[in-house]
Structure formats: structure tokens, C-alpha cells
Amino acid sequence: MAITITMGIQKGGCGKSTTTGVLAYLLSKDGYRVLAIDMDSQGNLTELLSKKPANEFVEKSVLEAMQYRDPKKYIVQIDENLDLLPANNFLATFPRWIYTGITYTGDKIKYHGNPSLVLDETLEKVRNDYDFIVIDTPPSLSEQTTNALCASQYVVVLFECSNWCYSAIPNFMDSVDGARRHGRHNTRLLGILRTMNDVRRNDAKAFNEMIEEDYPNEVFKTIITRKAPIGRLSLYGFDQNNELEQALEQYKNFYKELMERVNSR
Ligand SMILES: Nc1ncnc2c1ncn2[C@@H]1O[C@H](COP(=O)(O)OP(=O)(O)OP(=O)(O)O)[C@@H](O)[C@H]1O
Numbered sequence: 001m002a003i004t005i006t007m008g009i010q011k012g013g014c015g016k017s018t019t020t021g022v023l024a025y026l027l028s029k030d031g032y033r034v035l036a037i038d039m040d041s042q043g044n045l046t047e048l049l050s051k052k053p054a055n056e057f058v059e060k061s062v063l064e065a066m067q068y069r070d071p072k073k074y075i076v077q078i079d080e081n082l083d084l085l086p087a088n089n090f091l092a093t094f095p096r097w098i099y100t101g102i103t104y105t106g107d108k109i110k111y112h113g114n115p116s117l118v119l120d121e122t123l124e125k126v127r128n129d130y131d132f133i134v135i136d137t138p139p140s141l142s143e144q145t146t147n148a149l150c151a152s153q154y155v156v157v158l159f160e161c162s163n164w165c166y167s168a169i170p171n172f173m174d175s176v177d178g179a180r181r182h183g184r185h186n187t188r189l190l191g192i193l194r195t196m197n198d199v200r201r202n203d204a205k206a207f208n209e210m211i212e213e214d215y216p217n218e219v220f221k222t223i224i225t226r227k228a229p230i231g232r233l234s235l236y237g238f239d240q241n242n243e244l245e246q247a248l249e250q251y252k253n254f255y256k257e258l259m260e261r262v263n264s265r
Pocket residue numbers: 011012013014015016017018019040042044137138139158195196197224225226227228230231232233234
């Protein structure tokens with residue numbers, strides 16, 4: 001059965017989508033069968049992996065997969081070992097559908113289950129087809145995020161070294177605890193990854209140290225710094241990208257640490 005990992009933090013712009021895309025790519029190149037799931041209506045992971053506008057996946061996305069409980073129909077093959085369940089702006093109607101039973105196209109599909117377990121129940125049909133499922137989440141503690149957490153064994157928290165990200169962490173950890181109590185996968189923290197680090201800034205250095213003191217066993221040793229080739233992954237993607245090796249350099253150390261943790265649990 002697939003090991004499922006959610007990337008999250010409700011603060012925006014902390015490297016969630018970038019890290020999810022890179023992790024999915026590295027796992028697939030390592031020979032694992034990977035399903036990447038975009039649970040953010042922004043569709044950034046979708047565009048990063050597919051190199052197509054998220055609007056191309058309207059009515060062909062994770063939202064319909066959940067509404068019709070039919071993930072296979074909506075999974076898109078990206079590469080030999082890499083599949084994607086895409087998202088687009090209509091994923092923002094997910095909560096409205098759960099609570100009213102009316103989809104954004106006006107269809108009636110009443111949902112009677114636990115509002116946080118829709119994704120988990122949907123994935124039952126494909127968990128045996130993959131070694132890893134990695135899930136990107138939006139910058140909010142919304143239904144998309146609680147569904148991703150409840151569908152996962154592991155969570156990686158993205159920490160961009162700033163005050164507002166620091167203050168987001170306790171509530172996010174509460175949501176992980178909630179998923180452990182209400183979900184079916186004993187959802188737990190795999191680690192905290194410091195991202196988009198500006199090594200020259202003293203405040204960033206201070207937050208690096210604070211998070212290490214608060215969560216000494218959870219923070220990954222690897223720190224992802226701000227690098228133009230990582231930022232430009234959103235432009236060039238993983239295919240025919242001349243600076244891909246530079247973009248992946250730091251992430252390979254994170255990948256090694258992450259796999260050690262997965263394999264030791
Ligand atoms: N290490 C990095 N160096 C430079 N730019 C980066 C780095 N990591 C991510 N970026 C860029 O920073 C922006 C935010 O990253 P990303 O979209 O991955 O964050 P996010 O947490 O998914 O954001 P959101 O909360 O909006 O979903 C993007 O434009 C991305 O290309």
C-alpha cells in the first residue's frame with residue numbers, strides 16, 4: 001500500500017508546491033511509482049508537473065475524482081513512474097459541495113460521510129497502485145487541507161523562516177493531531193523543512209534557530225535556501241530544464257533525510 005505524505009502549512013508562499021513537485025519527481029526517478037495530488041485550487045502543482053494551464057483540467061480534476069469516487073478516471077500520466085491528480089480553481093467549491101450536495105455544475109451528488117474523509121475514501125481504489133502518494137495543500141486550514149491530512153500517514157511542514165510562518169505552526173500542528181484522532185492512518189509529523197531561506201538575513205537565522213529549539217527532533221538538517229533555479233522550476237519544470245541539477249541540489253539532501261525517516265518508522 002502506498003505511503004502517503006502531505007506537504008503543508010497554512011501560511012502562503014512557503015514552498016509547499018515546489019517541494020511537493022520536487023519530491024514527486026525525485027521519488028519517481030528513484031524507481032518508485034508515484035501519484036502526486038493537487039489539493040490547492042491555485043493548481044500550482046498541476047502546472048509545475050503537467051506544464052499545462054490548470055484550466056485545461058476543468059471537469060477533469062481531483063474535485064470530480066472525489067465527487068464521483070472514481071480517481072482512476074481523472075489521473076493523468078506525467079512520466080513513466082509519475083501520475084497526477086490535477087486541480088483548478090473550481091476546487092474552491094469543494095466545501096460547498098460537501099455541505100450542500102450540489103456541485104459547481106449544478107449536479108446533485110449528496111455526500112453522507114465524514115467531511116474530512118472524502119479524499120481518503122476516494123484514494124482507497126488506487127492506494128495499491130503506488131509506492132508513494134504526495135499531496136500539495138492550499139495556504140489555509142480548509143477542507144482541502146483536513147482531507148489531505150486525514151488521507152496521510154505522514155506530514156512534512158514547510159517552514160519559511162519568518163514570524164508569520166512561525167506563528168502559523170502551532171495551529172497547523174493541532175490540525176495534524178486532529179487528523180490523527182479522526183482519520184484512519186495515524187497521521188503524524190515526518191518533519192519540518194526550512195525553505196526559501198535567506199542566509200544573509202539575521203532574522204531568518206534567528207527563526208532557523210528558534211524552530212530547531214522548539215522541535216529539535218523534527219526539523220530536517222537540510223535547509224533549502226533561496227535560489228533562482230529553484231524559483232524558476234515554476235517556469236521550466238523538470239523536463240528539458242538546463243539548470244535542473246542546480247535546482248535539485250539541496251533537495252537531494254532533503255530527499256535522503258526524508259527517506260531515512262520513512263524507512264526507520
Ligand atoms: N528555494 C527557493 N528559491 C527561490 N524561489 C523559490 C524557492 N522555493 C519556492 N520558490 C518560489 O517561491 C514562490 C512560492 O513557492 P511555492 O509556490 O512553492 O509556495 P507555496 O507554499 O506552495 O505557496 P502557496 O501557499 O501560495 O500555495 C514560487 O514562486 C516559487 O517558484
